Amino acid sequence: MQILLAAILALPLVGAVAALLPAPPGLKGRSPEQAVLRHGVTVTGAVLVLAVALAAGFDRHHPGRMQATTDVGWIPALGIRLHLGVDGVSLPLLVLTALLTFLCALHAYARTPEGPSPKAYVALLLLLEGGTLASFAVLDLVLFFLAFETVLTPMYFLIARWGGAERERAAWRFILYTVLGSVVMLLGLLLIGVKGGTFDMVALATDNGSGLSHSTQLIAALAIGTGLAVKAPLWPLHSWLPDAHTAAPTTGSVLLAGVLLKMGTYGFVRIVLPITPDGAHTFAPYLAAFAAVGIVYGSLYCLALALPSPGRHPSTKRSALPLSFGAGGDLKRLIAYSSIGHMGFVLLGIATLTPTGVNAALFANIAHGLITGLLFFLVGAVKDRYGSSDLDSLSGHTGAALYGRAPRLGGLLAFGAVASLGLPGLAGFWGEMLAMFASFRPADGLSRPAYLVFMTLAGLGTLLTAGYLLIVVRRVCMGGNGERQVPHPLPALPDLRRYEFAAFSPLVVLTVLAGLWPAALLGLSDPAVKQLLGGGI
């Protein structure tokens, strides 16, 4: 087990270095590009197999206990240990990361990303995977910070080199915001390390803040929380996210939304709640308030993006242009904003400080990873076909008529949309419902009326979410009065290709499974959450 976990973390890093070296004889493939992309698929596939094996070997009767632990000294000078382990909180995220990265590698293999050499692309993708997996598996505060930072460089280059319009600016925004946040977080982590005497998350969580003074906890929770909130992202600190998602290549968006955002919320559950409980308790109402505002803000913004808007942005005036580059109604941007809303639910669940809420948050985390990953894949597919993901230019006057022109793609898009709006029976439902349920009865000492207000706001958010997603389905999937009225003949659209089917179907299956059988996930996370909230024992 330990070796399995260590291999999961080491393999992508080794693979990243290997991707830069020339391919060994016998593995050269048709061309160097093909060989290195295949290398990416092989490595991520192997990591996925290992992750599934780890999940299979996981002792489900004791998900609250750290399993597959490794604890080796690394830098005695700073008291940093290579302490690895998984429990019910981190295991699903680990598997999700391995799965999404594998699907991205598969997607890239079939459709070589547009940009510089695929060699660097694969190396960056693997480095990104290594950093993300590490941040979910390490149990040392400084190592967590290291893993947190590791993902920045590859993501920056993925956006800046392989992205779409405005990619440079978006990449800068992404990295500067996140680094500023994570440096502040580092100060908080160091404060805990200095005052608490150790960087070990398990030991600190077992202490449950007893070794830290009240003011230390407040400062540390504020600093760490700020860093994580930038990543999550929490409402006023979110403004890097839409640009980054819009500009990123498809696989970049999928990973950014699917797993990178989760590092923020995971940090809250793993570090802030158990290690600085007093600080968490003080700041929870603010977190909840921001989260609730974020839910409403995200969905209102999406609604504005989804509605047809003559004259709202200048590009529609020049509608003679077939493609309008106004980011106004960009589908990718819309999904990015919807992420802010969904992550708002996750943060609201965390802010209730109850086991129900935190479980809901963890569930919603996974659900959001699956559904938004799927949606970004689908939008990427739409963009490939139409050359644009701008909603106004896609749908024209009548609608894009995806149902008629590419029925499977249209059907999947509709599926993703209704999953995202939280249809019962699909994955999106449970997390958001439970988060609202938890804020109906927050932890002792938190103001109940305030949380009732937040719950109402969140409820309003779900309504708005349903509204804008249905509008999107209406405008993209359905068509107006048939193709007769369209002035120029529409080019034939290829329906779902085989590789797309391979990349999308696991996400669809898991979305349905998680919706029908939520106990599988909740059963894993619940004991672990109770332990984290209750101070270890």
Place this chain on the structure above:
Amino acid sequence: MQLASGAVQSIDWTAIAPPVITALGALAVLVADLFLPAGRKRTLHGIGLAALLLAGLSLLPLLAGDRETFCLNSGTHSCSYVADRFTLVIQFLVLGGALLTALLSIGPAEDRQLPTGEYWFLLLSSVAGAALLPASRDLATLVVALEVASLPAFALVGLRRGERRSAEAALKFFLSSVTATAVTLLGVSFVYAATGTLHLVDVARGLDHADPQLAVLARTGVVLTLVGFAFKTAAVPFHFWVPDAYVGAPLPIAGYLSVVGKAVGFTGLILVTVQAFPGYSEVWGPALAVLAALTMTAGNAAALRQRPDRPQSAVRLLAWSSVGQAGYLLVPLAAAGYADDPGHAIGATVAYALMYAAVNLGAFAVAALVARTSPANRIEDYRGLYARRPAAALALAFFLLCLAGLPPGIIGLFAKVTVFSAAVDAGLGWLAAVMAVNVVIALYYYLKWTAVLFRPAPATEPRPATGPGRTPAPLAAAIGLAAAIGVALSGAPQLVLRFAAGALL
């Protein structure tokens, strides 16, 4: 001094071997230069490198334990030369840095028609002073060592014949440096007047029991002494000479100044503050903290404003960024003023300096490589370096990420973590916050440069038909060595970070 007053002193030649071998090497080069015909000047490289390597090897026997020499025969038995762990680490840094510089210089010294003999003599002399400095434990030796390290550096900066800018930079450097030294000497004389001794340990004792009437004198002396050392570290407001000197100097010398020159200043500051003036920590602690904040902010802000298409912008950026890095190096030193155990805090500075020495010289080495094909050395010239020289581009990217403190430059990250934790430990939260903002600013320009490396080269610009040409072996060795050190340290940061854990002084 009272060296001659007692019986004949026995000198521990093993202890003083590192600076002595270097100085002898300098003399050997100078003499050999007179007798060697013009065609065989390459032999001088061999002599110089051998002297540096030998000096480095002479550190090995000293690992066994602390040694002292040039001690007083009576009274407090204080010693002027101490080879303890701190000395050895700094001497290792100085000699290693000098070795990398020397490897860089072998190519350019020939390309630019620098006088080989003088070049090596000046370099080795300066290194001898820099190697003497960490071991010196009285104010007189300290100032002498400082000057031995600095004076040849002025000449080295102005060594490019027929370059107006080179001469001007040397003059600027010289004038401001000499002013600072004069101020230091004034401060030392005040301290001597107040305490009646020059040995650091005795000064510390003397200041504690100084005549209350002399308190103002002593305090002034402390401040003035620090000023001179602050100059060497290029701390604000003594940083204006840096960009001109770096741009005017031959490239390897710019690298040398940025690493060894800084190490000299920091070693002096550490010795003076922690050993001689511990009682005045309430004076120099806050002063250094403010200085650190100002230095890093000024350096990073100026580096941020460098336009990539300006001639010499690469060296200018490295120059300003080295001012910013000097600010980080000052942070643990300031923290030492607040800590109960100052020796512990300065370990963070030493660890950071070791990391910085390797990666910064590495960056200069790649800059020297690029300067061979594009003498203007603009950051724009680095476009498409990955396509032309993948290994050099990857190495430079690694060095820059180390300097920025982003993975995969893990050692850079942990060195910063060490500095941060020294600040947090000392309760200097505001300084840590200022540094946090500065790290983000620095990240912007380092990463921008890194991104340039991987961008495709502009197609319009005609490339020399001969191709990039062969990398000279010494230059390749310097880049490889720096990269190997950086990678090894990233895998095992404990190698340098242990200095941050144990008390060095």
